[in-house]
Amino acid sequence: MQQVRAVVARAQGAPVEIAMINVPDPGPGEAVVKVLTCGVCHTDLHYREGGINDEFPFLLGHEASGIVESVGPDVTGVAPGDFVVLNWRAVCGECRACKRGDLHYCFATHNAKQKMTLADGPDAGTELSPALGIGAFAEKTLVAAGQCTKVDPAARPAAVGLLGCGVMAGIGAAINTGAVGRGRSIAVIGCGGVGVAAVAGAALAGASPIIAVDIDARKLERAKAMGATHTVDSSVTDPVEEIKRICAETYDGADGADVVVEAVGRPETWKQAFYARDLAGTLVLVGVPTPDMKVPDIPLIDVFGRGGALKSSWYGDCLPSRDFPMLVDLYLQGRLDLDAFVSEEIGLGDVEAAFARMHGGDVLRSVVVL
Structure with missing residues (x-):
């Protein structure tokens, strides 16, 4: 178990805040990722406003890149040290869609089974709901290993992390x-x-x-x-x-x-x-x-x-394992300008202000850099 800083939405419409959270050691099929960057997506604002569901408190952030720090038992697809873009489509391989070859329509995509929790204050121990099963406005996060997609480490983290949601x-x-x-x-x-x-x-x-x-x-x-x-x-x-x-x-x-x-x-x-x-x-x-x-x-x-x-x-009807590496390669070849989507780089404490700039149409993406 580790304690790290993260951006949490505690109540509908309330400003987000920095909190200490508990990140469990990875269990079977799970990975702990040291987050490098995370884009501020409109979906995060939807979560904060209660537009997705009411399972507060939320651990926000999901357009992320990072380094795999540790993996649980039986994980073979990624290893500590891998540079990854996180995705919210960890396919099961067993459902009807997967078995007919339509993995991008998987009916049973999955997340980490263990829960991250608040670490301090009167509500210490309260389970967090990670945005899109990721929760990456955090120094580290726990995800299903299938949510980690290895890409070329030569790529700029702030740019390729945006493939995790909006750009893809x-x-x-x-x-x-x-x-x-x-x-x-x-x-x-x-x-x-x-x-x-x-x-x-x-x-x-x-x-x-x-x-x-x-x-x-x-x-x-x-x-x-x-x-x-x-x-x-x-x-x-x-x-x-x-x-x-x-x-x-x-x-x-x-x-x-x-x-x-x-x-x-x-x-x-x-x-x-x-x-x-x-x-x-x-x-x-x-x-x-x-x-x-x-x-x-x-x-x-x-x-x-x-x-x-x-x-x-x-x-985008994507299959992350197929599409992310291909698009990163196009970026490194100069054929896809992912840098153009990064309007500004900000810190964890600047997420609330980034929501306001999003409303004003001033940015394509604000990107939290840790």
């Missing part, structure tokens, strides 16, 4: 879920970290045109820097009509984009994405809605008549 979600939404590629067009509605990552993924895959849509000029500029061929300010321009116009200029007869990625998670933008598709086009929802949101009122004949596919992208 966006790239995967475009490439894995949307199956975008050469000869296909894509529009991305919402250009925060996930949306800009979808733009980057589309550029990697050779899509054209790549249309970025947002109401914030700063976000549109970031999208352009990551490969968007066109930008649309939807605060002044109808994005559906503009997407259709741009695609028709590129492909004669096109009536929208082949793939539209919705990276906001709101009914209004989902509806825009629905109608911005070409016939038989694909809509990919990767923005996370709140539980109260409903599918917008769309005539069923429009769903039937436009054809295509309406998909949700969970973690």
Whole structure:
């Protein structure tokens, strides 16, 4: 058992705080990881606001890189000293999805069985709920060994750690879920970290045109820097009509984009994405809605008549053991600019301020460096 500093959300809506926590020695199938970096993701804010569940207190943080410090019995996939990116899809290998070869749809992904706990104060011993089963706003964390994905140690930790959630979600939404590629067009509605990552993924895959849509000029500029061929300010321009116009200029007869990625998670933008598709086009929802949101009122004949596919992208439909090393290699080759996603490096005590900057749209990612 070790005691380390960590960022804890004790109650819904309350500011996060630094607390001492207990990290157990790893048991069977588990690993203790010394955290090097962890990105501040909007999902962490969802946890703090009670938007995920009410299992407070939460140990926040999940977009992380680190060094494996120790492993439990029977762990063979990673060893002490390995540089890893943490993931929240430790596949079981035994469920129906895994047995048919669809490991990225594993029905029984798992986390560490032991619980980290608060170490001091009147609630010492209280079990913590780690964000997405990781809890990496901490000097060290306990995870399932399958949540550790080995990558090239030459990579910058602050950059490649972001593959642990948002960047992978966006790239995967475009490439894995949307199956975008050469000869296909894509529009991305919402250009925060996930949306800009979808733009980057589309550029990697050779899509054209790549249309970025947002109401914030700063976000549109970031999208352009990551490969968007066109930008649309939807605060002044109808994005559906503009997407259709741009695609028709590129492909004669096109009536929208082949793939539209919705990276906001709101009914209004989902509806825009629905109608911005070409016939038989694909809509990919990767923005996370709140539980109260409903599918917008769309005539069923429009769903039937436009054809295509309406998909949700969970973690970019990624398989970490396959996708993380590949994307890190592309980064080291200079073909994927993960450094561009790191807006600032901060300390553990700066997470609450980073949440405020996230609301203002000033950053793609604040990254805690330990």
